[in-house]
Amino acid sequence: MIADVHRSCLPKWMPPMKDFILNNWGSLASVLGLVFSFLAFLFSKGASKAARQARDLAQSRSLAQDMNNLDRIARDLVSDIDGGRGERACERTRELISQLQYLCARWVKLLSKESKDSLMTAREQLVSVHEVLVSNSSNAISAQNRPELIKSSVRASEVFSKEYGAAVMASDFAGEQWKGPSLTRFWRK
Amino acid sequence: MEGSKLDAFLEEVIKKTELGLLPWEKSAREGQFSASIGGKFSLTISGPQQSGPMGILAIAEPQYRLTMKRFSGEICLDLNIPDLPSVVFFSLVPRPDFDEEKVKRLYAVVVSRFASPENKSLDEAMDALKKL
Numbered sequence: 001m002i003a004d005v006h007r008s009c010l011p012k013w014m015p016p017m018k019d020f021i022l023n024n025w026g027s028l029a030s031v032l033g034l035v036f037s038f039l040a041f042l043f044s045k046g047a048s049k050a051a052r053q054a055r056d057l058a059q060s061r062s063l064a065q066d067m068n069n070l071d072r073i074a075r076d077l078v079s080d081i082d083g084g085r086g087e088r089a090c091e092r093t094r095e096l097i098s099q100l101q102y103l104c105a106r107w108v109k110l111l112s113k114e115s116k117d118s119l120m121t122a123r124e125q126l127v128s129v130h131e132v133l134v135s136n137s138s139n140a141i142s143a144q145n146r147p148e149l150i151k152s153s154v155r156a157s158e159v160f161s162k163e164y165g166a167a168v169m170a171s172d173f174a175g176e177q178w179k180g181p182s183l184t185r186f187w188r189k
Numbered sequence: 190m191e192g193s194k195l196d197a198f199l200e201e202v203i204k205k206t207e208l209g210l211l212p213w214e215k216s217a218r219e220g221q222f223s224a225s226i227g228g229k230f231s232l233t234i235s236g237p238q239q240s241g242p243m244g245i246l247a248i249a250e251p252q253y254r255l256t257m258k259r260f261s262g263e264i265c266l267d268l269n270i271p272d273l274p275s276v277v278f279f280s281l282v283p284r285p286d287f288d289e290e291k292v293k294r295l296y297a298v299v300v301s302r303f304a305s306p307e308n309k310s311l312d313e314a315m316d317a318l319k320k321l
Binding site: 101104105108111112113114115116117118120121123124125127128129131132145148149151152153155 | 212214215216217218219221223224225227228229230231233258260261262
């Protein structure tokens with residue numbers, strides 16, 4: 001009696017839907033599982049993209065630090081040559097070449113073609129500076145060699161400054177892009 | 190076979206240099222220039238020096254030298270043309286499998302480009318002026 005009253009209160013479509021659910025619960029569960037799998041896939045895709053962006057951000061910051069370090073040593077080299085301190089200039093050139101080799105090996109996959117060209121140019125300039133400094137019999141830098149040495153070391157410094165700026169810009173750009181995993185952001189896209 | 194490949198390579202470098210497509214730069218050493226190719230290789234060419242860095246010992250240094258390095262810094266090509274009389278050179282050292290004249294010509298082309306630099310910026314500045 002009570003059940004009949006209760007049934008009469010329900011909308012007309014409810015009993016057939018209940019029957020439908022009872023008859024097809026297996027298929028419905030499969031569909032529901034599929035929907036959840038799809039959602040999980042969307043979330044994981046968003047998360048992996050965010051993780052990739054976070055990694056890019058960290059890498060470009062690290063590259064910027066390395067470039068900044070090279071730029072600083074190159075500026076010191078210019079002032080050493082300008083001040084006629086041959087021995088110190090020679091040490092700095094060796095340090096720069098070695099740091100540059102490290103940087104090239106570490107960031108080979110991240111650097112663009114233009115950056116690689118610029119860095120190779122800087123390396124050749126530094127190698128030539130080193131050759132001239134080493135060939136000097138005395139520790140002092142001769143007035144004859146000084147202009148070319150300054151020109152080459154300034155050129156190397158310019159390259160490092162430019163690449164430092166490019167790396168900082170890349171990290172700024174990566175920072176703007178990364179907002180963390182967000183489904184709403186995904187839906188908007 | 191290797192020699193002809195090398196000659197073809199040198200010819201291509203000369204051609205690209207003449208067209209101004211290779212960004213040669215002067216280095217700190219007198220008579221030395223370097224350029225990079227496509228983010229993969231760097232070329233360095235040096236010619237006869239007026240005064241050797243080590244005085245009389247400079248005679249033993251090659252007069253013309255072309256080296257190519259990979260991005261990693263590894264030398265993958267090193268062509269030397271010693272400044273020795275031909276008779277002595279050919280009797281003591283095996284004949285190189287490339288055309289020496291091509292290296293000398295390349296050096297001459299690079300030097301001539303620095304003697305009369307082609308300033309593309311002037312054309313651009315002229316265009317900008319005309320648009321004012």
